[in-house]
Amino acid sequence: MHGIGKSDQAFSRMIAHDQPVNISLQPREGSSKCCGQPPSCQCRSEASRGRILRDLQNASEGDLSESHHQPLPRASPDSYESKSRFIPRGSLLQILGKRTVAGHLSTLLDDSQPLDQLADYISPGQEGACHCGDGLCTGSRILFACLMRIGREDRIVHLYNQPTTRRVCDGGLPFSDGGRFPEALNGLKEKEKQLFRHAQWQLRSHYLTKLNPEDQNFRQLDDEASLPFLHIDEGATTINGGLSIVRHIRIDSEHHDLCESSSHFALKTFKKGPISEEYFRKELRANQQAPRHDRIVPVLTAFKHRRRFHLILPYASGGNLEELWTTYSSRGALGGRAAPWYSTQWLLSECLGIAESLAATHQPTITTDQGGQRNSTPQVHADIKPRNILCFGTVEGGHQSYTLKLADFGFARKVNGDSTLQVGDVTHTKTYRPPEYDVEDFIHLNYDVWCLGCVYLEFITWAVLGWSAVENFTNRRLGEYDGACTSEAKGEDYEDTFFKKVSRIPRWYDLSGLKFEADRNTKSTSKKTATSQRSFRMSRGKIPISCQVKESVKSHIVDIRNQEVCVPEIREFLDFVEEKMLVIDAGKRVNSSEVEIFLRDMTDRQNDQD
Structure with missing residues (x-):
């Protein structure tokens, strides 16, 4: 055969x-x-x-x-x-x-x-x-x-x-x-x-068959037989990751049942080695546990061939969200190619789509073969960032447009019955991680809400001010460092996050919490004499460390709000991000369902106006 x-x-x-x-x-x-x-x-x-x-x-x-x-x-x-x-x-x-x-x-x-x-x-x-x-x-x-x-x-x-x-x-x-x-x-x-x-x-x-949604096993393909991958255009790019790379490939239509409408796919290949295999298995398991949602990029099939592990996913012709930002602008005056599909309605609709995918991940239901539904275990995605939001090309009103989908569940983890995870169990995304990762022992599902709020803020920045403003925003965050006595690092600790750690050091005249300690040191000077010294130390004990949103973030939000091109709908969205999503106290932060409800209400009102 x-x-x-x-x-x-x-x-x-x-x-x-x-x-x-x-x-x-x-x-x-x-x-x-x-x-x-x-x-x-x-x-x-x-x-x-x-x-x-x-x-x-x-x-x-x-x-x-x-x-x-x-x-x-x-x-x-x-x-x-x-x-x-x-x-x-x-x-x-x-x-x-x-x-x-x-x-x-x-x-x-x-x-x-x-x-x-x-x-x-x-x-x-x-x-x-x-x-x-x-x-x-x-x-x-x-x-x-x-x-x-x-x-x-x-x-x-x-x-x-x-x-x-x-x-x-x-x-x-x-x-x-x-x-x-x-x-x-x-x-x-x-x-x-x-x-x-x-x-x-x-x-x-080989003939590549679609993976059953509940099947977490990969196929072991015969090493001697070739993979049915056709050559791609010379302009195609290879994206290198830490343990894997992603390629745009084309599969012969007679050799797969992965998709009826396209022969273009993304091939994620894990490099050789036991660590790569472990990450492959974890990513496959997490992706298979993710809900089937039209705004979540599925794994189509998984296999091992010639000592390497592979995942095949749908191909996103627009790349990831960061690539879209660098290529296009919402208006021609902002540099880059003007995006003919861009509108406030598009921005709100696509942000709603990502919120829907996250809410489905946090409160998943799985449709059974009999058409019924059953609850599944919630997951923390833990790696929400622009590069993990993919852009799939569509045609709207005769113009090229893009639909955004959440991808890469490689770091996703199931949460416990009380919807918590130990901090050490999560591999965080550095820039977009929430403050509780640094100062708490446990995280909750709304860990992802902070990350999404950071992405939304950059998305709004691109829409109002263009890609150069996104880059400047990054530099401003880097210029603001953690407070004194908040880490073991010597000197000033510069890091690109949306929050900073601060410590509350009492005034010199505040005697609360002071501890006094004395040491005695005796030293012989001859057979008949010796010296005795006493030393006293004063310490404060533990200094409480807390977090706060960086001033550079707050001032950046004010700058966007004051722009003439910042329409009322964007201002309302911006207020929600600042007041409800980028909240230091995770317990007071909105959950993903509330983000979805807010954006759905906004898009419905926008549709009524149109």
Whole structure:
């Protein structure tokens, strides 16, 4: 079978014969020598074989590069090596169609032989399926092509003549080095068997099936078979992460059931090593536990191939939110390309979509196969930032637009029954982390609300003032450091956060909390004398540390509010972010459902005005 992976649905019709007609290979009369006059010469079959093999070679595609640090290479059709090329299933079906196969068989078999039955066995058409019953099976095309590669297609007759229950097709491949060949191919020499094994990998490629939403197991793919990834445009980018990289790929449409509307996907590859495998398993588990929501990017499939772990996700043509900010501006005067789709309504709607996805993560329900719903365990996403919000291209009113979706649940963690997590259990996102991460022992679900509030504030900054203002805002935050005695770091502690730590140091005349300690030190000066010293120390004990929103953040919000282009709807949104989301006390911070309700009300009012 060309696609390595069984289909859940098989064709109901088969072309298997209960009583197959035995076929014997009878070369045409006069074919023992070349007379130069086809069809009665041997060169006709050789020419047919060469033409078919050339067509297969020219149709082959390069496998995904083994390099995880370079863009995908453009391979030449002349390089036809195992593990580096594959023939797309559609090309294999077309090149080895029934008519072509019958034509080639006619150069080998006597006219009296039932070519149609043998051609049906090799190349079952759309109206019939392989006798194995798998709708994805390519019949016996790969077997036939491999025998052609070694010049022994005569053995296909022996395979056909086997009883139906023992008849081999492409679904029986691969024939591994340690495995036995079918009895019908015992006539092959050992060297021919080796060449056959080599050829089969060039004709087979994996079929990628969609992951069941509740299945946390990944597939172990055969390392010898190629991945069905086609080359991407030279302008495609490779994004390097700490333990993984993400690539834009295109998968041959005949080799997957991941998406009906697109062949473009994102491939997330984890680098080799035990730590990467651990993160792969955690990310797969967290993503599978995330709710199925149209504003959450799903993992389509997961697999291991050639010692590397991979996730395949939908491809976001607009990149991430930060990339969108750097490329476009809400108005042409702000620099960058003007976004023709931008409006206040778009901004509010997309922020609502992300709030919906977060609320679904915090209060998830899962739809069962029977159509019912059941509650699932809430999760803290723990890594909300612009780079984890992806932009999917759409068309609105004839213009390009983007729909934003929440992605990357690699750091997500389930919360306890009391909706808390220990701080040490969460891998935080540095810039957008909330203050409780630094000064408390536990975090709550609204950990994510602070992070989202930070992203919303930068989103509003881009909308009103442009990308350069987002960068300036970052520099202003960096210029404001934590207060004295708040960390073990020497000197001033500069960090890009939206809050700072401060300590309450009592005045010198405040005697509360003071502790006095005395030490006595005796030292001999001679055999008959000694010195005795006493020292006294005064200390305050523990100094309370608290957090506050940075002044640079507060002043930045005032600057945005005072802009003439800051419309009333944006001001109302800005007030909500400042007063309800960027709140130091996590217990007084709104939850994700309240953020969703607020933004839904705003978008509804905006729609009524329009």
